[in-house]
Amino acid sequence: MRAARTLATLDEVDPGDHVCQVLDPADDVMDRSRAFVADGALFGDKVVIIGPAPRTGGEFAQLVLDPSRLEGSLLAAVRREAVSAGREGFRSLRVLHHVTPSGRTERPEDLLRSELELEEFATDSGALVVCAYSxxxxxxxTLEQVRCVHPHHLGSRPASPAFQVYRTGKDGWTVNGVIDSEGAPAFGNILRTLLAQTATVRLLCHALEFFDAAGMSALAGAARCLPDRKVVLEGTNDTVRLAWELSGFAVRDVPVVMAP
Known part of the structure; x- marks a missing residue:
């Protein structure tokens, strides 16, 4: 079962991992990620760096894809590289995504969509994906929102966010941690992003520790934005389901199903 975890170093990245690496302002992304890139040769992975040309590490220049010059979306680009890696006999695809505000995904909603797509891609393909943010x-x-949709973390602030939403195979999206008034806006934004891409969003809530009124309001608001879509929460306990009903959200115009 895929599980969230905090990494001490990028040496611990495994196939299927999607890591958020938060760098200090003075850090150079290639200096901090050099071992991850170099390990591609050790493990037989095809390496792709997505981002601006690195200030250091010129030996990796041939591996860099400029996000402003990609044909189509970032997701389409990494899928093409994964197919190419399979044909060329590599074990997997190893992606270092240096995310900068000058790229094509500047708005928080664009970043969330891109990161959720990469999360699904890593799970389905077995690629190793590290997203580096300064x-x-x-x-x-913005950093807190993107950290919520990475199941794995490393960097100057490696502690996991209050809650996480990450892909669980093809079964749905695991939600863990605490969703309260502080995290509710991010949770609502993540749900709206997921609902914009699929008709039914299945959330596995067995590891959800706390879900307060603000979180429920964010859930209801996101569901109401796209009434032709549906959110199914599995693994909710009796208290959560009762609170949902007492809050007045268990109505037809809120397309949410809560199940034990």
């Missing part, structure tokens, strides 16, 4: 380039709110 703490000096992004505001704290």
């Amino acid at each position: 703490g000096g380039d992004w505001d704290a709110s």
Whole structure:
């Protein structure tokens, strides 16, 4: 079973992992990620770096894809590289995604969509994906939202966020941790992003520790935005289901199903 975890170093990245690496402003992405890139040769992985040309590490220049020059979406590009890696006999695809505000995914909603797509891609393909963010380039709110959709973390702030939403095979999306008033806006944004891409979003909530009124309001608001879609929460306990009903959300115009 795929599980969230915090990594001490990038040496611990395994196939299917999707890692958020938060760098200090003075850090150079290639200096901090050099071992991850170099390990491609050791394990037989095809390496692709997505981002601006690195200031250091010129030996990896031939591996860099400029996000502003990609044909189609980032997801389409990594899928093409994964297919190519399979034909060429590589074990897997190893992706270092250096995310910068100058790229094509600047808005928080664009970042969330891109990261959720990469999360699904890593799970389905077995690729190793590291997304590197410089703490000096992004505001704290945006960083917190993107950290919520990575099951694996490493960097200057390696502690996991209050909650996480990550892919669980093809069965749905695991939700763990605590969703309260502080995390409710991010949770609502993540749900709206998922609902925009699929008719039914299945959330596995067995590891959800706490879900307060603000979180429920964010869930209801996201579901109401796209009434032709549906959110199914599995693994909810009696208290959560009762609170949902007492809050007045168990109505027809809120397309949410809560199941034990």
